[in-house]
Amino acid sequence: QSALTQPRSLSGSPGQSVTISCTGTTSDVGRYNFVSWYQHHPGKVPKLLIFEVYKRPSGVPDRFSGSKSDNTASLTISGLQAEDEADYYCCSYAGTYTPYLFGTGTEVTVL
Amino acid sequence: EVQLLQSGAEVKKPGESLKISCEGSGYRFSGYWLGWVRQRPGKGLEWMAIISPSGSDTRYSPSFEGQVTISVDESLSTAFLQWRSLQASDSALYYCVRRLAVTASPIDFWGHGTLVTVSS
Numbered sequence: 092q093s094a095l096t097q098p099r100s101l102s103g104s105p106g107q108s109v110t111i112s113c114t115g116t117t118s119d120v121g122r123y124n125f126v127s128w129y130q131h132h133p134g135k136v137p138k139l140l141i142f143e144v145y146k147r148p149s150g151v152p153d154r155f156s157g158s159k160s161d162n163t164a165s166l167t168i169s170g171l172q173a174e175d176e177a178d179y180y181c182c183s184y185a186g187t188y189t190p191y192l193f194g195t196g197t198e199v200t201v202l
Numbered sequence: 203e204v205q206l207l208q209s210g211a212e213v214k215k216p217g218e219s220l221k222i223s224c225e226g227s228g229y230r231f232s233g234y235w236l237g238w239v240r241q242r243p244g245k246g247l248e249w250m251a252i253i254s255p256s257g258s259d260t261r262y263s264p265s266f267e268g269q270v271t272i273s274v275d276e277s278l279s280t281a282f283l284q285w286r287s288l289q290a291s292d293s294a295l296y297y298c299v300r301r302l303a304v305t306a307s308p309i310d311f312w313g314h315g316t317l318v319t320v321s322s
Contacts, residue, residue, distance in 0.1 A: 092264065094246070094248075123306065125306040125308070127308040127309070129247070129309075131247075136297075136312045136313070136314055136315070137247070137297070137312050138312075139308060139309065139310050142308040142310075143308075148310070178246075180246065180247050182247075182249075182308070182309070184306040187261075187305070188261055189261075189263065189264075190249075190252060190261055190301075190305075190306065191237075191239075191249035191252075191263075191309065192249070193239075193246060193247045193248060193249055194246070195246050196246035196247065
């Protein structure tokens with residue numbers, strides 16, 4: 092299975108919103124509501140932002156929201172802040188024998 | 203406090219074997235699977251393998267099946283990732299990860315990574 096497709100990079104000014112897409116297939120994103128998103132600041136440990144498409148772990152600001160339509164999941168960051176500058180990865184369940192399929196990653200720059 | 207304590211950085215030559223480790227603490231070990239995620243320099247995250255706490259169940263990404271072996275020692279609360287013959291392309295940062303022992307649970311915690319460098 093190929094990695095899920097994400098835009099390589101996105102940018103926005105402080106206060107704006109950015110939406111990162113994550114495109115898969117009918118075997119993964121389109122089939123299961125088990126899409127998660129991770130924020131990764133280079134040199135640090137990835138952090139779970141969203142799970143099961145739209146759910147936020149405790150402590151994650153509600154500026155981060157997730158959604159899904161057909162084979163594409165999305166992460167929206169509202170009210171962009173300087174500390175949101177990081178790499179973002181989606182990840183989908185793709186069945187018992189492929190529980191994790193990561194996206195290609197998106198670098199978000201805050202202008 | 204939940205911790206996934208990974209073994210230290212390694213420098214190896216092509217063809218050598220290697221086993222890296224990840225000790226879980228601060229949580230009920232039997233309630234979580236442990237796995238490994240690779241990140242090559244300048245590249246994205248790649249899920250490699252995952253194992254149940256007892257070791258009775260394993261899953262491998264097709265990209266890594268046959269290339270690495272995941273194992274666990276429940277008595278030590280430790281998971282391992284092993285190579286029989288390293289290649290330069292195995293040079294990467296390897297994250298130990300945890301997920302609840304429930305089907306389709308997300309990875310909810312990451313270790314700090316073990317850097318593996320393979321060079322002649």
